[in-house]
Amino acid sequence: MRSRDGNKTFSLSIPISILFLSLALNAGEYLISYRYLIKDSILYNETLNISQAMKKCSGKVYNPLILEVNKEKNLKEIISQNREQFIYYLHKLGLNLVHKDKTVNYIQNSITILTLHTKCFKVDFNDNFVKISPLK
Amino acid sequence: MRYLLVLLTLLSVTVVNVTAQNVESAGIETMDVGEVSPAPASTQETMNEDLLEENKSLIVSVIGQGVAPLKSATPAQAYALAKRAAVADAYRLIAEKVKGVRVDGQDLIKNMMVKRSTVRTSVIAMVRNANIVETTFKEGLCEVEMEIKLSHSQFQ
Numbered sequence: 001m002r003s004r005d006g007n008k009t010f011s012l013s014i015p016i017s018i019l020f021l022s023l024a025l026n027a028g029e030y031l032i033s034y035r036y037l038i039k040d041s042i043l044y045n046e047t048l049n050i051s052q053a054m055k056k057c058s059g060k061v062y063n064p065l066i067l068e069v070n071k072e073k074n075l076k077e078i079i080s081q082n083r084e085q086f087i088y089y090l091h092k093l094g095l096n097l098v099h100k101d102k103t104v105n106y107i108q109n110s111i112t113i114l115t116l117h118t119k120c121f122k123v124d125f126n127d128n129f130v131k132i133s134p135l136k
Numbered sequence: 137m138r139y140l141l142v143l144l145t146l147l148s149v150t151v152v153n154v155t156a157q158n159v160e161s162a163g164i165e166t167m168d169v170g171e172v173s174p175a176p177a178s179t180q181e182t183m184n185e186d187l188l189e190e191n192k193s194l195i196v197s198v199i200g201q202g203v204a205p206l207k208s209a210t211p212a213q214a215y216a217l218a219k220r221a222a223v224a225d226a227y228r229l230i231a232e233k234v235k236g237v238r239v240d241g242q243d244l245i246k247n248m249m250v251k252r253s254t255v256r257t258s259v260i261a262m263v264r265n266a267n268i269v270e271t272t273f274k275e276g277l278c279e280v281e282m283e284i285k286l287s288h289s290q291f292q
Contacts, residue, residue, distance in 0.1 A: 094264025101257040
């Protein structure tokens with residue numbers, strides 16, 4: 001439908017769509033997994049794996065994390081700079097827990113494993129911040 | 137015929153009264169069926185535990201403990217590692233409280249003596265949206281107070 005002041009709505013939509021397209025071009029999909037093991041209350045083998053997705057992920061984004069960065073485009077670098085914040089965010093997303101405890105003649109040994117199974121995250125890179133959102 | 141019936145009724149009433157008197161004299165206590173004896177203190181404590189009700193959220197709070205490894209490079213690293221271990225312990229405690237624990241026990245007895253006593257416990261769960269309330273680190277031991285808000289809708 002033509003607006004009252006000529007084709008203004010249509011002409012405005014072009015730069016807006018270009019802006020959104022440029023944002024989308026800066027977006028990437030990454031596969032992230034995280035795991036650590038606690039044996040007798042001591043931490044072992046904390047592993048965080050990050051890799052770019054080879055195939056397009058499906059699903060909707062939810063619960064995004066925004067990290068402030070300074071024109072950095074490497075996700076691994078960004079996460080290592082904001083490590084504690086990112087790990088806390090992964091905990092909030094939900095980790096699978098497996099705990100086994102064995103007591104033999106009143107001597108106890110325990111193992112707890114916390115895992116984030118490989119999950120696809122959509123990452124939008126911007127000048128001042130990066131938006132990391134999991135896909136469900 | 138009517139008189140006979142009245143006589144029979146009167147006789148039955150007297151028989152019942154006599155039996156009741158005999159029971160009392162024999163020292164047997166009788167109790168109404170409607171009465172319920174009070175539960176022992178430990179059972180009452182269990183019964184008073186919070187239950188998750190509809191339209192009402194429940195907060196579960198735990199304190200997890202973790203220890204720094206002996207070979208930590210710096211005190212900061214020791215703190216970070218101990219905190220991670222404490223968080224995992226708190227997660228485990230939440231899972232145990234909410235989902236429950238599987239317990240398996242085995243005792244080996246030979247010549248009337250316990251040779252080996254084994255208790256295995258395990259928990260498998262998925263925990264999300266737990267919040268760290270407070271963290272303390274003292275003499276290599278890190279304690280993390282953690283709580284999780286549960287609602288009825290999460291379990292449907």
